Amino acid sequence: MIEIQNIEKSFNDKQILYGISAVFEQGKTNMIIGASGTGKSVLLKCIVGLVPPEKGKVLYNSRDFYQSNREEQKKIRSEIGMLFQGSALFDSMTVEENVMFPLNIQGEKMSANEKKDRVYFCLNRVGLENAGQKMPSELSGGMKKRVGIARAIVLNSQYLFCDEPNSGLDPITAIRIDNLIQEITHEFNLTTVVVSHDMNSVMEIGQNIIFLHKGYKLWEGSNTNILHTDCQELRDFIFSNKLMMEFNKQ
Template structure:
């Protein structure tokens, strides 16, 4: 569990985060939702220690991270896996070497054979067991995301952070990446935090959702509660999609609509 308490962050005279308090639950996909410029990525950077909050504290499973001893912060960082928005693979390394990289950095006592077994396991888990020799330039966008996930979980991470994991992907690949993150989170009991503005991800994998607007947390809840939320800013955000508006209407009226793939959506 990750607890964020009263976190403020400004750049110069511009406040970005204004007293964020929230909890990210263990074994769940915790989504931070909001439009561009609402402070989502700044919050993530504060949580993982890339930025220092001006005010407030962050706790990982009962251990204070903010302003703690550097040795304690380093131990927590070793338990963090990160999936970057653009995958951030090393162009000069092949897939195997990219996934092996955090093991070489964080687990110096692991033997070469143990590293090989762990890399092969992680690549198989994301469906890329034969991709080890390939270079990043040979991969599709979806494959790069899968390699990024394999690299993030390679050191047996306790906490997984994903920054816009569906950015630049087609809708079908986005769903597959969401499903993979969801499966890994629940399979290994990871505390997963996902930065997103994608309502499809919310509907598919939103175990717990935090909504930010202009640096404030205005709502949190589950994917089953979000369509009935009474926060005006959240309603404006989620119902900006015509498909979500249609789905809500179906829910209210008990009708049926046809999607682009020909599958009917029925109300109860």
């Protein structure tokens, strides 16, 4: 579980986040949603320790990240897996080498064979067990995302963060990536946090959702009750999405 308490963040005297509090539950796909520029990615960076907030706390299973010493922060970071918006694969490395990269950095106690076994366990889990020797340039967008997921879980992560995981994908591939993220979350009992503005993803996997608008948290709930919200800003966000409108017609 991750708990954030009264997070505030500014850049150059411009406030981006205003007192954001939330609980991201273990074993669920938690989502941070909102329009572009509303503070989603900044909040994610605050949570993972890339950008310290001016105020507030980030608690990983009750461990206060920003009040921890360097060794404790390193331990928490070793438990985090990250799926970046653009997959962020190394172009000069094979798929196998990309997935093994975190093990080479942090898996000091593992033998070479153990690392390779772990890499192919993860590749098999995302359906790419035969792609280990391919280069990123040989992969489709969806395959790159799956490699990114394999790399994110290779260290037996407890926390999985996904920044716009469906960016650049066609609708069918996006649904497959959504389903894979949810399956892995449940299978490994992860605390998963997904940043998205894609209402299709919200309706597909949004078990625990917070909605940001101009830096404020205006709503939280699940995909089972989001369509019945009384929050006008959230309703505007939902129904401005043409795909969501098509969903409601069915």
